[in-house]
Amino acid sequence: MVSAVILIIPNIWLESSKWRTIIHDAQVTWTKSLRSVLSGYTLAIITPFRSGDYIGRSLYLTEAVIPKGALATFLSSLGQSIATLLFGGLGLIVCSPIIGLSLSHFQMILFSVIVMTVLVILFLNYKVLVGLLLRIRFFREKIGVSLDEEIPRGHLFRVIILSLIRYLVYLSQYVLTLKFLASELDVLLLSGMVTRIFLLQSLLPLPALLGFVARAEIAVLILASTGMNELLILFAALVLWVMNHFIPAIIGLIFILQRK
Numbered sequence: 001m002v003s004a005v006i007l008i009i010p011n012i013w014l015e016s017s018k019w020r021t022i023i024h025d026a027q028v029t030w031t032k033s034l035r036s037v038l039s040g041y042t043l044a045i046i047t048p049f050r051s052g053d054y055i056g057r058s059l060y061l062t063e064a065v066i067p068k069g070a071l072a073t074f075l076s077s078l079g080q081s082i083a084t085l086l087f088g089g090l091g092l093i094v095c096s097p098i099i100g101l102s103l104s105h106f107q108m109i110l111f112s113v114i115v116m117t118v119l120v121i122l123f124l125n126y127k128v129l130v131g132l133l134l135r136i137r138f139f140r141e142k143i144g145v146s147l148d149e150e151i152p153r154g155h156l157f158r159v160i161i162l163s164l165i166r167y168l169v170y171l172s173q174y175v176l177t178l179k180f181l182a183s184e185l186d187v188l189l190l191s192g193m194v195t196r197i198f199l200l201q202s203l204l205p206l207p208a209l210l211g212f213v214a215r216a217e218i219a220v221l222i223l224a225s226t227g228m229n230e231l232l233i234l235f236a237a238l239v240l241w242v243m244n245h246f247i248p249a250i251i252g253l254i255f256i257l258q259r260k
Helices: 002-006 008-023 030-044 052-058 066-099 103-124 126-133 137-143 153-181 187-201 208-226 230-258
Strands: none
Touching: 002 008, 002 153, 002 230, 008 030, 008 066, 008 153, 008 230, 030 052, 030 230, 052 066, 066 103, 066 126, 066 153, 066 187, 103 126, 103 153, 153 187, 153 230, 187 208, 208 230
16 A cells, blocks of 8 residues: 555656656746646646646746646646556456456447547647647637647657556556455456546546546446455545545645745
């Protein structure tokens, strides 16, 4: 369990590194990047689609950098979605001998691969995607994404790699927590189950605070097949939520209150 808690640090660092990689501005130091990301956690926890994340991360940026910061937040989130779809599809394959892979599961794998491929193409050609989103009033007026500067392909590939690593960190936290509560369960089986949980959770457009109940129910639905006690599953989901949403949000709130 201690290892899972320690992984909070690389989890936040990786998210901050992704965001800073895209912005690529000398004014955005590591300290400012960490404060911005943590402040984003604070506002994202109470807003649907994590829309407050854009506002929180912009608090420490100059007016000239805010549009690029919004683009960085969007692309960082998109990169993480690619990682979720990739590992979610792999998780279905890993679990197939145990859960009995049906046609519907094959269809889900195919769907995940197709969507992930489309997302990667759009990610690498982000100007096309953002151009379409700018037609939406919310993106155009509230977020103000900028397309003025070109983001090097190398930076975009780095964000995808960091997203994959961050996913593995998050996966490890969940599996370590579950193993602590039910040590008899197989690590590979738990890993496959957790990737399915993350895949379904990513489809819920709910704020982290209100979405916890729905996410916990998904965890119970999937992990119940392992024979694990339902209360332990709910407790594991709560622990993970506290580690990766509540604690960063509290730290971010402290930073927001300290702003002059």
